[in-house]
Amino acid sequence: MSLIVDIHRALGAFTLDVSFKAENGVTCLLGASGCGKSFTLKCIAGIEKPDSGHIELDGVVLYDSEKHINLPPQKRQVGYLFQNYALFPNMTVRQNILCGLHREKNRAEKERKLGEMMKLMQLEGLENHRPAQLSGGQQQRVALARIMVNEPRMLMLDEPFSALDAHLRDSLKIELRDMLHRFGHEVLMVTHSREEAYNMSSRIAVMDRGKLLTIKDTKDLFADPGSVPAAVLTGCKNIATARKSGDHEVEVPDWGIRFQTSQKVREGLTAIGIRAHYFNTQTQQNRFPVVYVEEMEEPFEVILQFRYAGQRPDCPPVWWRLSKEKRPREFPEMLGIAPANILLLYE
Amino acid sequence: MTFDWYPLWNSLRIAAISCVLVFFLGIFFAYYAARLPRAVKGVLDVFLTLPMVLPPTVCGYFLLLIFGVKRPLGIFLLQFGIKFVMTWYGGVLAASVVAFPLMYRTARGAFESFDRTLAYSGQTLGLSNTYIFWRIRMPACRQGILAGTVLAFARALGEYGATSMLIGYTPGRTATISTTVYQLWRTNDEKGAMFWVLINLAISTVVLLTVNMLEARQKKAVKA
Numbered sequence: 001m002s003l004i005v006d007i008h009r010a011l012g013a014f015t016l017d018v019s020f021k022a023e024n025g026v027t028c029l030l031g032a033s034g035c036g037k038s039f040t041l042k043c044i045a046g047i048e049k050p051d052s053g054h055i056e057l058d059g060v061v062l063y064d065s066e067k068h069i070n071l072p073p074q075k076r077q078v079g080y081l082f083q084n085y086a087l088f089p090n091m092t093v094r095q096n097i098l099c100g101l102h103r104e105k106n107r108a109e110k111e112r113k114l115g116e117m118m119k120l121m122q123l124e125g126l127e128n129h130r131p132a133q134l135s136g137g138q139q140q141r142v143a144l145a146r147i148m149v150n151e152p153r154m155l156m157l158d159e160p161f162s163a164l165d166a167h168l169r170d171s172l173k174i175e176l177r178d179m180l181h182r183f184g185h186e187v188l189m190v191t192h193s194r195e196e197a198y199n200m201s202s203r204i205a206v207m208d209r210g211k212l213l214t215i216k217d218t219k220d221l222f223a224d225p226g227s228v229p230a231a232v233l234t235g236c237k238n239i240a241t242a243r244k245s246g247d248h249e250v251e252v253p254d255w256g257i258r259f260q261t262s263q264k265v266r267e268g269l270t271a272i273g274i275r276a277h278y279f280n281t282q283t284q285q286n287r288f289p290v291v292y293v294e295e296m297e298e299p300f301e302v303i304l305q306f307r308y309a310g311q312r313p314d315c316p317p318v319w320w321r322l323s324k325e326k327r328p329r330e331f332p333e334m335l336g337i338a339p340a341n342i343l344l345l346y347e
Numbered sequence: 348m349t350f351d352w353y354p355l356w357n358s359l360r361i362a363a364i365s366c367v368l369v370f371f372l373g374i375f376f377a378y379y380a381a382r383l384p385r386a387v388k389g390v391l392d393v394f395l396t397l398p399m400v401l402p403p404t405v406c407g408y409f410l411l412l413i414f415g416v417k418r419p420l421g422i423f424l425l426q427f428g429i430k431f432v433m434t435w436y437g438g439v440l441a442a443s444v445v446a447f448p449l450m451y452r453t454a455r456g457a458f459e460s461f462d463r464t465l466a467y468s469g470q471t472l473g474l475s476n477t478y479i480f481w482r483i484r485m486p487a488c489r490q491g492i493l494a495g496t497v498l499a500f501a502r503a504l505g506e507y508g509a510t511s512m513l514i515g516y517t518p519g520r521t522a523t524i525s526t527t528v529y530q531l532w533r534t535n536d537e538k539g540a541m542f543w544v545l546i547n548l549a550i551s552t553v554v555l556l557t558v559n560m561l562e563a564r565q566k567k568a569v570k571a
Contacts, residue, residue, distance in 0.1 A: 045470075046470075046471075047470065072470070073467070073470035073471050074473045074474070074475065075473075076471070077473070079471065080467070080468060080471040082464045082467070082468055083464075084462070084464060086464040086465050086467070088465060088469075088483050088487075089487060090483070090486035090487060090489075099469070099472055099474060100472050102472070102473065102474060103473060146472065147472070150473065
């Protein structure tokens with residue numbers, strides 16, 4: 001079971017060049033809005049057509065510009081959960097799900113599969129409701145039921161939680177995650193939210209302005225994003241240009257300091273990133289004088305902004321985020337950071 | 348002497364046939380125009396909408412230019428016994444041309460506001476494009492299409508200018524309600540004119556009431 005994607009297309013302001021291979025499991029396409037994530041899904045589904053390239057699912061070629069193959073979406077058997085769920089408004093829940101069962105000609109079998117899926121998706125009793133009468137969570141379940149009875153060979157989800165209230169989102173995430181892991185085929189999910197990507201996926205592909213930068217196991221990506229866009233997308237708040245000044249040392253001119261790193265610094269280093277959570281008053285390494293700037297309170301945490309003593313005035317303050325209980329009474333004069341927590345970012 | 352009901356029958360026949368014609372043609376062009384490149388679409392759009400903004404007599408004039416019995420196309424059609432000038436089915440042609448833009452434009456508006464992800468999701472589920480068109484797109488655009496159909500019917504029923512140019516007024520052959528009203532009024536038969544005006548009012552009222560009822564029922568169905 002595998003998905004091979006290698007597509008190119010001129011898209012207004014930028015060109016889309018996406019190439020990756022994904023195997024069983026949940027892969028997230030993570031990127032800012034308008035970076036080409038959804039377009040990539042649409043190309044795989046056959047709704048949009050790339051200028052050139054190759055798309056293959058489980059050994060079946062869906063698209064190949066050189067061989068002039070371009071299967072219509074109907075023949076690709078690719079499940080697609082749209083951002084707004086795309087339920088047919090003129091049909092009831094039952095009729096909507098039956099649309100996914102149109103290939104099943106045996107009446108009894110059709111009813112059996114329908115009943116089974118209604119039960120699995122906890123939709124019993126809603127058979128004759130119309131989509132407009134359902135809550136966001138129910139709509140999502142109907143849309144998934146309609147896709148699942150259709151027995152797709154892979155599943156694609158486009159921002160599956162964006163149409164839901166925040167409080168619903170978290171409980172549905174757990175439901176959906178468990179369902180996706182049971183699915184047994186390749187799942188591709190598009191999101192711009194690093195939390196969703198972290199919660200749902202085993203692998204993340206980072207996209208930036210039409211390019212796929214890296215594809216890594218989720219935990220590895222957060223531990224070592226490797227590039228500035230990936231660091232930003234995984235939520236790293238402090239990024240500064242840097243250059244290599246030793247095998248285990250980088251110089252950050254904007255902050256006027258040099259950091260020791262535990263990873264060996266390679267050539268081509270352009271910046272470093274430090275996650276706001278990782279500063280520490282106790283750490284003795286990479287310990288430098290700091291000056292308090294201002295703060296912002298969050299429900300359970302506080303963001304303290306500071307500047308390094310030698311920091312250039314035109315570059316933004318550094319963020320330190322910690323839980324409220326751990327907040328020191330006096331702002332410390334020195335802050336340290338463990339060498340392992342310096343993220344090395346390359347071109 | 349029995350009363351001559353011919354104009355009522357003729358008007359209804361012309362309006363009904365042109366309404367059906369315009370329904371399919373309007374939807375066809377609306378659907379395909381929406382997919383054309385912008386430049387082609389612009390030109391086609393102007394051409395297809397012209398009959399709406401031109402005075403109907405001008406439309407009638409153009410129809411005579413094209414279908415007149417001394418014109419090439421008119422002569423050609425005559426070989427098959429088809430003559431649009433001074434025949435009742437010429438009235439269908441005139442009414443269709445004038446009513447077409449109303450159907451085309453309202454249907455196009457409805458198609459353009461159609462949520463395309465509905466069609467896409469149908470495709471990824473393996474539903475045929477025909478099924479998607481008739482069972483998903485058309486019902487979703489029902490309001491606009493219904494509105495367009497009613498407008499086209501009403502317009503076809505009330506058509507006067509192009510009709511009188513192309514088929515004139517011959518009692519019992521090409522007379523319609525609107526041409527009859529004019530003819531009777533012109534010959535000082537005010538009572539007769541008033542009678543046909545009332546008939547026309549009655550038909551229009553029934554049509555509009557039907558539309559309102561259908562809309563109300565639809566809203567109820569969505570809410571229930």
